[in-house]
Amino acid sequence: xxxxxxxxxxxxxxxxxxxxxxxxxxxxxxxxxxxxxxxxxxxxxxxxxxxxxxxxxxxxxxxxxxxxxxxxxxxxxxxxxxxxxxxxxxxxxxxxxxxxxxxxxxxxxxxxxxxxxxxxxxxxxxxxxxxxxxxxxxxxxxxxxxxxxxxxxxxxxxxxxxxxxxxxxxxxxxxxxxxxxxxxxxxxxxxxxxxxxxxxxxxxxxxxxxxxxxxxxxxxxxxxxxxxxxxxxxxxxxxxxxxxxxxxxxxxxxxxxxxxxxxxxxxxxxxxx
Amino acid sequence: xxxxxxxxxxxxxxxxxxxxxxxxxxxxxxxxxxxxxxxxxxxxxxxxxxxxxxxxxxxxxxxxxxxxxxxxxxxxxxxxxxxxxxxxxxxxxxxxxxxxxxxxxxxxxxxxxxxxxxxxxxxxxxxxxxxxxxxxxxxxxxxxxxxxxxxxxxxxxxxxxxxxxxxxxxxxxxxxxxxxxxxxxxxxxxxxxxxxxxxxxxxxxxxxxxxxxxxxxxxxxxxxxxxxxxxxxxxxxxxxxxxxxxxxxxxxxxxxxxxxxxxxxxxxxxxxxxxxxxxxxxxxxxxxxxxxxxxxxxxxxxxxxxxxxxxxxxxxxxxxxxxxxxxxxxxxxxxxxxxxxxxxxxxxxxxxxxxxxxxxxxxxxxxxxxxxxxxxxxxxxxxxxxxxxxxxxxxxxxxxxxxxxxxxxxxxxxxxxxxxxxxxxxxxxxxxxxxxxxxxxxxxxxxxxxxxxxxxxxxxxxxxxxxxxxxxxxxxxxxxxxxxxxxxxxxxxxxxxxxxxxxxxxxxxxxxxxxxxxxxxxxxxxxxxxxxxxxxxxxxxxxxx
Numbered sequence: 001x002x003x004x005x006x007x008x009x010x011x012x013x014x015x016x017x018x019x020x021x022x023x024x025x026x027x028x029x030x031x032x033x034x035x036x037x038x039x040x041x042x043x044x045x046x047x048x049x050x051x052x053x054x055x056x057x058x059x060x061x062x063x064x065x066x067x068x069x070x071x072x073x074x075x076x077x078x079x080x081x082x083x084x085x086x087x088x089x090x091x092x093x094x095x096x097x098x099x100x101x102x103x104x105x106x107x108x109x110x111x112x113x114x115x116x117x118x119x120x121x122x123x124x125x126x127x128x129x130x131x132x133x134x135x136x137x138x139x140x141x142x143x144x145x146x147x148x149x150x151x152x153x154x155x156x157x158x159x160x161x162x163x164x165x166x167x168x169x170x171x172x173x174x175x176x177x178x179x180x181x182x183x184x185x186x187x188x189x190x191x192x193x194x195x196x197x198x199x200x201x202x203x204x205x206x207x208x209x210x211x212x213x214x215x216x217x218x219x220x221x222x223x224x225x226x227x228x229x230x231x232x233x234x235x236x237x238x239x240x241x242x243x244x245x246x247x248x249x250x251x252x253x254x255x256x257x258x259x260x261x262x263x264x265x266x267x268x269x270x271x272x273x
Numbered sequence: 274x275x276x277x278x279x280x281x282x283x284x285x286x287x288x289x290x291x292x293x294x295x296x297x298x299x300x301x302x303x304x305x306x307x308x309x310x311x312x313x314x315x316x317x318x319x320x321x322x323x324x325x326x327x328x329x330x331x332x333x334x335x336x337x338x339x340x341x342x343x344x345x346x347x348x349x350x351x352x353x354x355x356x357x358x359x360x361x362x363x364x365x366x367x368x369x370x371x372x373x374x375x376x377x378x379x380x381x382x383x384x385x386x387x388x389x390x391x392x393x394x395x396x397x398x399x400x401x402x403x404x405x406x407x408x409x410x411x412x413x414x415x416x417x418x419x420x421x422x423x424x425x426x427x428x429x430x431x432x433x434x435x436x437x438x439x440x441x442x443x444x445x446x447x448x449x450x451x452x453x454x455x456x457x458x459x460x461x462x463x464x465x466x467x468x469x470x471x472x473x474x475x476x477x478x479x480x481x482x483x484x485x486x487x488x489x490x491x492x493x494x495x496x497x498x499x500x501x502x503x504x505x506x507x508x509x510x511x512x513x514x515x516x517x518x519x520x521x522x523x524x525x526x527x528x529x530x531x532x533x534x535x536x537x538x539x540x541x542x543x544x545x546x547x548x549x550x551x552x553x554x555x556x557x558x559x560x561x562x563x564x565x566x567x568x569x570x571x572x573x574x575x576x577x578x579x580x581x582x583x584x585x586x587x588x589x590x591x592x593x594x595x596x597x598x599x600x601x602x603x604x605x606x607x608x609x610x611x612x613x614x615x616x617x618x619x620x621x622x623x624x625x626x627x628x629x630x631x632x633x634x635x636x637x638x639x640x641x642x643x644x645x646x647x648x649x650x651x652x653x654x655x656x657x658x659x660x661x662x663x664x665x666x667x668x669x670x671x672x673x674x675x676x677x678x679x680x681x682x683x684x685x686x687x688x689x690x691x692x693x694x695x696x697x698x699x700x701x702x703x704x705x706x707x708x709x710x711x712x713x714x715x716x717x718x719x720x721x722x723x724x725x726x727x728x729x730x731x732x733x734x735x736x737x738x739x740x741x742x743x744x745x746x747x748x749x750x751x752x753x754x755x756x757x758x759x760x761x762x763x764x765x766x767x768x769x770x771x772x773x774x775x776x777x778x779x780x781x782x783x784x785x786x787x788x789x790x791x792x793x794x795x796x797x798x799x800x801x802x803x804x805x806x807x808x809x810x811x812x813x814x815x816x817x818x
Contacts, residue, residue, distance in 0.1 A: 171626050172659070
C-alpha cells in the first residue's frame with residue numbers, strides 16, 4: 001500500500017517532519033536566544049543578520065519563532081498524550097463495563113462538553129497560577145472528553161463481537177479485554193483522531209496565549225508571538241503574519257497526514273462514516 | 274434446436290486482489306466459460322463460494338461487481354454481444370430484457386418505499402408498461418407467486434411482510450417487465466427450510482407459467498435439482514461438468530460432482546446414553562432484559578458424556594438463546610441448570626473458573642469469533658495459559674498438538690485469521706475450545722456459513738474429536754441433514770418450546786407432530802421431483818382434513 005500515498009499526504013508529511021525537527025533541535029538551529037535583545041530598534045525589516053527581521057522589542061523574530069514552535073509543539077504533544085490516555089481508557093472502560101459506570105461517566109462527560117471548552121479553560125486559568133504543567137493538564141483533560149466519546153463508540157462496536165464474547169466466556173478480566181481484544185482493533189481510528197486532536201491542541205494553546213492566559217512572556221510560543229506583534233499590523237508591519245502562517249501550515253500539514261491515516265483505516269471509524 | 278437466447282462463449286473475468294501484506298495484483302477468477310440458455314430453459318449454476326457463479330450470473334447483465342472486470346469473451350443476449358454494445362443498449366437490457374433476484378431481499382428493497390412502487394419501477398422506467406398496466410401485471414404476479422392478499426400487499430412497506438414473502442415480491446419485481454432472462458442469485462439461501470419450500474414452489478410455478486429463461490445460482494445441489502432443466506457445476510472459475518439435471522444428480526461423471534451429490538451422507542450410528550448426564554436443564558424460562566415476553570418456555574433437556582444433543586429449529590425458535598442461558602450470558606428467569614452433578618449459578622460473573630473451562634463455545638461466524646489482530650498461536654494458546662498456567666515451550670507444544678488434532682500444521686502458528694480459509698478458521702475455533710479440555714462444547718450453527726464439502730470436513734472432525742476427547746456437544750442448527758449426521762439425541766424447538774425431544778431414532782421416525790412433520794418434509798432431497806411429491810402430499814393431506 002505504501003506505493004500509493006497521495007501527493008498531498010507526502011507534502012503534509014514533509015512539512016510536519018520539518019516542524020518537528022525544528023522543534024526538537026531549536027537550540028541548534030536558532031541563530032539567537034529566544035529572549036536575547038539583539039537590536040536597538042524594533043520591527044526592523046529582514047536583513048541578512050535577522051532573516052525575518054526583529055520583533056516589537058528588538059529580538060530576532062526567526063529565533064523566537066523557532067523557540068515558539070518548540071513550546072507550542074511540546075505542550076500540544078503532551079496535552080494530546082494526556083487526553084488520549086485518559087480519554088481512551090475511560091471510554092473503553094465505559095464500553096466494557098456498561099451499566100451504571102457507563103451511564104455515570106458518559107453523563108459527566110456530556111456535562112463537561114456542554115460548557116464551551118475555551119470559556120471553561122479561561123475560567124480555570126484565571127483562578128489558577130499559569131504554569132506549563134497546569135496548561136497541559138487543563139488542555140489534556142478538556143480534550144479527553146472528545147477522545148472518550150470516540151473511544152467509547154469504537155469500543156462499543158467491538159465489544160459485541162464474538163471474539164470479545166469468547167474472551168468473557170473464558171473468564172478474562174477487563175484488563176485483558178481492553179488491552180488485548182479491544183485496543184489493537186481500535187488503534188487505527190484512534191491514531192487518526194490523535195492527529196486531529198493534536199491540531200486542536202495547537203490551536204487551543206495558541207488561542208490561550210493570544211488571549212494572554214497561555215504561555216507567559218518572555219517565553220515564546222506561536223500564539224503569543226502573534227499577540228506581541230499584532231499591533232504592528234496597524235503600522236503596516238507584517239511580523240505577526242509569520243507566526244500566524246506557521247500555525248496554519250502546521251495545522252494543515254498534520255491534518256493531511258491524519259486524513260490519510262483515517263481513510264486507510266478499514267471499517268471501524270467510530271461513527272465518522 | 275432453436276436459436277439460443279443467451280450464448281456465452283469463452284467468458285473470462287478478472288479482479289484485483291489485495292492480499293494482506295502483499296502487493297495488489299490482478300487475477301483471473303473465471304477462466305473461459307461457455308454455455309447456452311434457450312427460451313424457457315432454466316440453467317442451474319452450482320459451486321462453492323469462490324466458484325464464480327454470481328460473477329457469471331452478473332456478466333449476463335454486462336455487469337461486474339466491485340472491481341470485477343470482464344476481460345474477454347462474448348455474451349450474446351437476443352442476438353447481440355452485450356459486451357461490445359453501447360451503454361444505452363445495456364441500459365435497455367438491464368431490468369428490461371434481463372433481470373436479477375438477489376439473495377437478501379431485505380437488503381435490496383428500499384425500506385422507505387411501498388413494495389408496489391418498487392416492483393413496477395423498472396417496467397415503467399423502461400416504458401414497457403404504463404403505471405396502471407404495470408400495477409395490474411404486478412398483482413397478477415402476486416397471485417401467481419401465491420402471496421397472501423395479492424391485491425393489497427403492494428401497499429405495504431418491506432418491513433411489513435415476512436422474509437419469504439419479500440423474496441417472492443422481489444421475484445415479482447424481476448418478472449414484471451416480462452424479461453427474457455431472470456438471474457436468481459441464491460434466492461432461498463437466507464430462508465428457513467419451511468419458508469424455502471414455499472418460495473421455491475412459487476418461483477418454479479412462475480417460471481413455468483411465464484416461460485421465461487432463468488439462471489439459477491445456488492450452492493445447494495438439492496435445491497437446484499428441483500427447478501433447473503440443466504446444471505452446470507463450477508469450481509474456482511472453471512466449468513467442471515455440464516449436463517441435464519437428471520444426469521448430474523443420478524450419474525455424475527466428474528469426481529467433484531460426485532462429492533457434491535454425496536455430501537452430508539455421513540453415517541453416524543446413535544450411541545446409547547451411559548452414566549449420568551453432564552448437563553441437565555430443567556424448566557428453563559428466559560427472557561431478554563427490557564422485553565415482556567419469554568423467549569424460552571420450560572425447556573428441559575439432558576446431555577450425556579461424549580454424546581451429541583442437536584437442537585433444531587427455525588430462526589426465532591430460541592435455540593441460540595438456549596446456548597446463551599447455558600453459558601450464563603443470559604440468566605434464566607426460572608429453572609435450574611445442573612452441570613456434572615453440581616448446580617451452575619445462573620449468571621456468568623459468579624461462575625467459577627472451572628465452570629467456565631468445562632463449557633466451551635464455537636460460533637457460527639468464525640471470522641468474527643477470532644480477534645483479527647491475534648495470531649493463531651495466541652488464539653489457541655490463550656486458554657492454555659489462562660486455565661492451565663502453561664507458558665513458553667510447554668504452551669507451544671500444546672498448541673502444536675491441538676493444531677495436529679484439527680489437521681492443521683504448526684506452520685499456522687504465526688498466521689492471522691485473515692490468512693486462513695473459512696474451513697481453517699472454524700478449525701482454529703474448534704482448537705481454541707478444545708484447548709480448555711472442556712466436558713461440553715456448545716456448537717452454534719458451526720457449519721451453516723461453510724460450503725457443503727468444507728462443512729462435511731468439519732462435521733467429521735467434530736465426530737473424531739468426540740471419540741478422542743470424550744467431549745459432549747450441544748449442537749445448534751437449522752439444518753436437518755447435519756443433525757442426522759452428528760446427533761445422538763435431538764430437541765426440536767418451536768417458538769421457544771420443546772416440540773419433540775428424544776433419541777435420534779425416535780425423533781426422526783413417525784408418528785410425527787405437525788411441526789416436526791413440516792420441518793422434516795421441507796428439507797430438500799437430492800432427487801428429481803422431490804418438490805412436486807412434497808407439494809402433492811401436502812395438498813392431499815390438507816384436502817383430507
